[in-house]
Amino acid sequence: MTDSMRSDHGTVVMKRGKRERLTDAAVQMLHEQGVEKTTLADIARAAGIPVGNVYYYFKTKDDLVEAAIGAHAQRLRAMIASLDELPTPQDRLKTLIGGWVGQRDLAARFGCPFGTLSSELDKRADGLDRTAAEVMQGLIDWSEQQFRSMGRTDSRDLAVALIAAYQGISLLTNTFRDPELMTREGDRLERWIDSLGRP
Known part of the structure; x- marks a missing residue:
């Protein structure tokens, strides 16, 4: 699903799309750079999401590591x-x-x-x-x-x-x-x- 898709639960679909993008970006960046070198900003940039929005889905980097x-x-x-x-x-x-x-x-x-x-x-x-x-x-x-x-x-x-x-x-x-x-x-x-x- 993408962020622009709509359903009866439109906002849920949008949230899920960004969460999935952040998770996929975390998988990629953790592989390429490792846990210690990877920042939330790196993951946000790879996902194409403003870094301030990351905290809506994941409170800490460890939350993103767990999602990965x-x-x-x-x-x-x-x-x-x-x-x-x-x-x-x-x-x-x-x-x-x-x-x-x-x-x-x-x-x-x-x-x-x-x-x-x-x-x-x-x-x-x-x-x-x-x-x-x-x-x-x-x-x-x-x-x-x-x-x-x-x-x-x-x-x-x-x-x-x-x-x-x-x-x-x-x-x-x-x-x-x-x-x-x-x-x-x-x-x-x-x-x-x-x-x-x-x-």
């Missing part, structure tokens, strides 16, 4: 719902890996969108670190279900290994500014998924 975590969680749920439409757990896991590889240029510039945020929040221990951890836990839990569906009794260990491999290659891809590192690791992970299904 919520947006990541929502995107993860949507991605999982889409992956769950695929016929086999191998297809789902390999498509997940393909999505990561598809973001390799972004990872080379700024790192993993959620991994870098989680890492930064972990240093704060103000509750937002645990909120972020719950989102990451959701991806691990889903991955575990896929490995379990493949008949693996070590499904939890495999899920942690998969997510750890992605986070690690995201860090290296960003450190060396080399998207091809992500491509090569994606190929390796797909071969690994295929090998796990063999008797």
Whole structure:
């Protein structure tokens, strides 16, 4: 929805549009600049909203950080719902890996969108670190279900290994500014998924 759309609840639609724009801008700016460097003014500018209006929707920067975590969680749920439409757990896991590889240029510039945020929040221990951890836990839990569906009794260990491999290659891809590192690791992970299904 956009700010100019009207419905029976016209003002609610307008508020929701600006709130969503601010949340999307927060996701982008926190990824590109990090939590500490990003200001409310940066987020307002990226959203195209006067900075004075931000306080109507979010009282503090931490409120916006929490909204950004919520947006990541929502995107993860949507991605999982889409992956769950695929016929086999191998297809789902390999498509997940393909999505990561598809973001390799972004990872080379700024790192993993959620991994870098989680890492930064972990240093704060103000509750937002645990909120972020719950989102990451959701991806691990889903991955575990896929490995379990493949008949693996070590499904939890495999899920942690998969997510750890992605986070690690995201860090290296960003450190060396080399998207091809992500491509090569994606190929390796797909071969690994295929090998796990063999008797």
